[in-house]
Amino acid sequence: MNWMETFRSGTEAIRAHRMRSLLTMLGIVIGIASVILTVGFGQGAQNKVKDEIDALGSNLLIVSPGSSTDDGGFRGGFGSATTLTLEDAAAIADDAAVPDVRRVAPTSSSSASLTVGETNWTTQVVGTTPAWLDVRARELAAGRFFTADEVASGADVVVLGPDTAGELFSFGSPVGQTVTVSGQQLTVIGVLGSSGASDDGGSEDDQALVPISTGKSLSGGTTGSVSTIYVEAASTEVLSAAYQEIEGLLATRHGVTTDDADFSIASQESLVETANSTNKTLTVLLTGIAAISLLVGGVGVMNIMLVSVTERIREIGLRKALGATPTVIGRQFLVEAALLGLAGGVIGILLGVVGALVLPTLIDQPVTISLLATAAALLTSLALGIGFGVYPAGRAARLTPIDALRSE
Amino acid sequence: MSTPIITLDGIRKTYRTGSLEFEALCGIDASIDEHEYVAVVGPSGSGKSTLMNIVGCLDNPTEGTYELAGEDVSTMSEAQLAEVRNRRIGFVFQQFNLLPSLCAWRNVELPLVYAGLPRHERRERAIGALERVGLGDRTEHRPGELSGGQQQRVAVARALVTEPALILADEPTGNLDSRSTADVLDLLDELHGTGRTIVVITHEPDVAARAGRNLVFRDGQIVSDTSSARAVAAR
Structure with a gap:
């Protein structure tokens, strides 16, 4: 058979x-x-x-504060410290000290309620600098981004994420309209294009960007601390060089060794690996x-x-x-x-x-x-x-x- | 001058159940010639079924030698025995033993499948065999769609499809009415007429009467071996 x-x-x-x-x-x-x-x-x-993570922007390094240790020796969670400052960001932007960095965008975010007439929308209000747009590889769908002058003067302007704009303004263009945040009136000068990250874009498309000086006065904070510093390296090849330069610079500025750093630097790659x-x-x-x-x-x-x-x-x-x-x-x-x-x-x-x-x-x-x-x-x-x-x-x-x- | 097809020499078969030993066959010497028609008769438990299994190469004897067509089969392996059964023996069982999921011709072709014949030739020969038993119009029927007599005729067709020299029938009419019994016995007569050796196990006198020679079993021994005038004349 x-x-x-x-x-x-x-x-x-x-x-x-x-x-x-x-x-x-x-x-x-x-x-x-x-x-x-x-x-x-x-x-x-x-x-x-x-x-x-790809949608975050290319050649991106993300500098975050490390955990804090209080007097009793208790360590707080990752990111609980407020060790990064605007001065740190300025130092990283210095071409002489850190040659492989192209642009630096410090951010300081807090949650706030945005009001237009009867409409309320709670979202992340991110204070930053004009470099943010390029560092994060984002584009504008309408209007313009704020300028260095507006950051210096703490102008009352805001750029909305596309989802945020959709929630607040059902009809017509939001550019030129007024949004109330923490009792302060801000003029909408631009709307971001979609980040294109996955299907819904998540938080990347729902945020309000203000000059970092304006953000400080909104949240009532006066210290120069920032929550995250986004750094764009000159190219993909020098990404690890830029990483080491920033690590060395911040360690010196904070008076710590790199093993005992009060900050952390992540690249896209390391984020992908962790995830x-x-x-x-x-x-x-x-x-x-x-x-x-x-x-x-x-x-x-x-x-x-x-x-x-x-x-x-x-x-x-x-x-x-x-x-x-x-x-x-x-x-x-x-x-x-x-x-x-x-x-x-x-x-x-x-x-x-x-x-x-x-x-x-x-x-x-x-x-x-x-x-x-x-x-x-x-x-x-x-x-x-x-x-x-x-x-x-x-x-x-x-x-x-x-x-x-x-x-x- | 006839040559023997079956030669049994001192065949013993002992069954063991725990510490109990039971001797089903106690030294059988017998010889059956080609073209003989033999009925093995005796009460149940007399050892005639055990002998049938050994003659059919379904079981090995505990002692003694058994030659089938000149080959000593008592020491063969299971695989060798399977080939001997396939080539030399056609079986007809009391329970018909047809596979219910296969139609008549697929049942008949089974021995040819194991002989390794190509499909178209198997089908041709299976249908030819069914025609010989008068079931040429029932080739596509399944066993469940046939009467008992018809099922046994399919089984006879399966036994003859390989053209074996020996046909072994174990109580072939035990489950049949008298009309079907006559049909099946006529078929066996006809096969005998075409030169085949037939060995039938039965306890029915009219079945035994058809055979030329009767081997009577009792308590594992042959107590009588009688040939009718017809059989003697045939020799």
Whole structure:
């Protein structure tokens, strides 16, 4: 009996017990579908984070304050210190000290309520300098950005993010209109274009930019501290040089060593890595769970194949009486188990792909279908079928024809 | 001068269940010639089914030698025995033993599948065999759609499709009414007429009467070996 015949008799046996075959496959179907989905989720999330970070701007370094340590020696959380100042930003902008830096944009943000007539909208009010627009690689959809003079004079002007403008001004152009922030009237001079980061743009499209001097008076603060300094390196090649120059400069200015720095510098790359490592942990965990369900699915196949051997014991006896060798009988059951596994894998992949197409519309999370994961899933399901089919097939092969024929 | 197809020499078969030993066959010496029609009769438990299994190469004897068509099969491996069963023996069982999911011709072709014949030739020969047993118009029917007598005729077609020298029938009419019994016995007569050796196990006297020679079993031994006048004349 050749492989072709064995294959045909295997599909016939599976078709003869449609319901039972389907239930047998269920474990593998669920396992494979969840592998496709979890890997898809992981990759989708990674891509999303990468898009968002890419949209921050090119050649970007982000300098943040470190954690503070109070007199009692308690360390606050990351970013709790107010160690960065406008003077630090000015120093970084100094071409002589830090030659590889092109532009510097210190920011100081606080949450505030914006009012236009009856409409209220709470968002992040970011005080910064004119360099912000270029450093963050953003563009204006309307109007203009504020100038260095306006920063120096603390002018009452504001540039709105596109989402913020949409919330406050339903009709007409916001440019030239007035917005009230903390009792102070600001004139809208421009509206940002969309950041293009992922689907919704998130907080990047919902913010209000004011001259950093104006921002200080709005939040009532008088200190020269800033929350983040965005630095644009001269090119991608000098990014790490710029990193080291800034690190050295700030350490000297703050009188600390680089090991004990009260600030931190992040590049796009390091942000992507941090985000991915979190995602990876989650993906590995979920994939582990999916692998366990696959294992359970495989045991299910073995269980049903054993039942099938017992149930078809007379058939096995008859086939042996008619001239089937133990090898042929063993092969028949092995092929049947392999087909069950493979069919389960194919159904699981279809289910996973349908899920990957449907889920993003239900929950706001992208799912990427990975070709590699799909191919691996297919091979795994086949291997499961064969692996868990060996024992039942061996049992069928070893049955003596007379015992098999005699059993009721 | 006839040559023996089956030669049994000192065949013993002992079954062991825990500490209990049961001797189903205690030293059988017998020889069956080609073209003989032999009925093995005896009460249940007399060892005739055990002998049938050994003669059919479904089971190995505990002791003794068994030569089938000149080959010593008592020491063969399971794979070798499978080939011998496939080439030399056609089985007809009391329970028909047809596969319910396959139609008549697919059941009949099974021994040819294991013989490794190509599909179109198998189909041709299977349908030819069904025509010989008078079921040429039932080739696509499944066993469930056939009467008991028809099912046993499909089983006979399966036994003869490989053109084996030996046909072994184990209580072939045990589950049939008298009309179907006559049909099946006529078929066996016809096969005997075409030169095949037939061995039938039965406890029905009218079935045994058709055979040329009766081997009577009791307690694992042959107690009588009688040939009818017809059989003697045939020699």
